[in-house]
Amino acid sequence: MDKLNTIFVKSDVECIPGEKREEILKNPGFGISFTDHMALVKYDRQNGWHDGQIVGHQDLNVSPAMMVFHYGQAIFEGMKAYRTPENDLVLFRPEKNAQRFNRSAIRMAMPEIDEELFIQACDKLVLTDRNWVPQIEGQSLYLRPFMIASEAHIGLRAANKYLFLIIASPVAPFFQSISDVPAISIFATDKYVRAVDGGTGMAKCAGNYAASLIAKDEAQENDCQDVLWRDAKERKYIEEMGTSNICFISRDTSGNVELTTPVLDGSLLDGITRDSILTLAKSRGYIVKEEKLIFDEIIEKISSGQITEAFSCGTAVTISPIGSIVTSATKTIVSDGKAGEITMSLRQELIDIQFGRTEDKFGWRHNIK
Numbered sequence: 001m002d003k004l005n006t007i008f009v010k011s012d013v014e015c016i017p018g019e020k021r022e023e024i025l026k027n028p029g030f031g032i033s034f035t036d037h038m039a040l041v042k043y044d045r046q047n048g049w050h051d052g053q054i055v056g057h058q059d060l061n062v063s064p065a066m067m068v069f070h071y072g073q074a075i076f077e078g079m080k081a082y083r084t085p086e087n088d089l090v091l092f093r094p095e096k097n098a099q100r101f102n103r104s105a106i107r108m109a110m111p112e113i114d115e116e117l118f119i120q121a122c123d124k125l126v127l128t129d130r131n132w133v134p135q136i137e138g139q140s141l142y143l144r145p146f147m148i149a150s151e152a153h154i155g156l157r158a159a160n161k162y163l164f165l166i167i168a169s170p171v172a173p174f175f176q177s178i179s180d181v182p183a184i185s186i187f188a189t190d191k192y193v194r195a196v197d198g199g200t201g202m203a204k205c206a207g208n209y210a211a212s213l214i215a216k217d218e219a220q221e222n223d224c225q226d227v228l229w230r231d232a233k234e235r236k237y238i239e240e241m242g243t244s245n246i247c248f249i250s251r252d253t254s255g256n257v258e259l260t261t262p263v264l265d266g267s268l269l270d271g272i273t274r275d276s277i278l279t280l281a282k283s284r285g286y287i288v289k290e291e292k293l294i295f296d297e298i299i300e301k302i303s304s305g306q307i308t309e310a311f312s313c314g315t316a317v318t319i320s321p322i323g324s325i326v327t328s329a330t331k332t333i334v335s336d337g338k339a340g341e342i343t344m345s346l347r348q349e350l351i352d353i354q355f356g357r358t359e360d361k362f363g364w365r366h367n368i369k
């Protein structure tokens with residue numbers, strides 16, 4: 001496989017002028033502005049992955065017969081580069097993203113990509129666009145690695161040619177400060193489902209998100225900010241949310257903190273934030289349970305006060321407290337409907353690790369060099 005040393009920077013890239021970049025970085029929003037460069041690696045059956053480059057962020061000149069437009073072979077990842085107080089640039093557990101990317105690729109009959117190449121492409125892009133990694137507290141550089149079927153062909157089969165790209169976008173924290181993190185309302189739809197047994201639920205493929213948009217609209221019509229997905233067969237078990245996993249906090253009869261989350265059974269995404277939170281919770285001595293969670297039982301435990309906190313977790317939001325769970329017939333408020341104490345302390349602990357403010361006791365930070 002042609003890999004690491006083929007990644008180079010093209011000299012004729014027109015960069016956004018420094019002043020304009022500084023202006024954007026004052027208030028980057030989320031996913032609105034893009035850095036000067038992108039990573040691009042090509043694949044075909046004969047040559048494997050080859051011709052890796054860092055080029056200017058630019059429009060793609062593609063055929064309308066490109067197979068991704070017709071048969072939807074498209075997968076992606078979402079990760080962030082952080083600037084530490086020492087001015088180092090770090091990624092958070094990028095090998096996990098690379099591994100999940102390959103699991104998605106296998107499910108979608110797409111070629112896997114060397115883990116090292118994936119991470120090196122991230123590193124090279126961030127280093128090239130290092131001025132785009134925000135200095136302002138809480139901001140980061142969002143990376144969007146993705147792969148698409150690029151062969152021009154009509155006729156259903158897996159494509160023979162693919163493109164792997166990474167684009168980058170500076171992003172503000174979802175919430176501006178620790179004190180203004182609002183608790184969200186989530187809508188448990190019974191009209192739509194996200195994933196079925198044997199389907200693509202565990203893959204981060206574009207089609208999963210296309211199919212979820214109508215449910216997001218439904219949630220918004222019900223004054224909720226996100227969707228709570230349940231299993232496709234019975235709408236009985238809690239699965240996950242739009243772009244995050246879900247956790248509940250309770251105490252056992254001896255007063256020990258319990259953190260409960262749906263078990264990864266193939267139909268939900270194996271979140272890297274979820275995995276990190278479970279590790280943090282265990283290291284605090286919490287009881288961690290990964291189980292099939294029955295929706296009605298969880299609602300009952302929230303109503304009786306046994307479950308005191310709920311939150312969603314994912315790369316974009318880190319942790320977002322959940323204040324209420326809504327269905328077409330009911331609304332259940334979690335405790336006082338505000339962000340819980342344990343939720344917020346887990347959030348702070350994770351953010352401090354990501355931004356290099358505390359010791360990296362689990363070896364999660366990847367220094368970009």
Ligand SMILES: Cc1ncc(COP(=O)(O)O)c(C=O)c1O
Binds near residue numbers: 078240269271273316
């Ligand atoms: C459907 C879904 N579940 C969960 C997650 C959380 O995953 P992670 O923590 O790796 O961002 C995401 C975000 O990628 C997602 O899209």
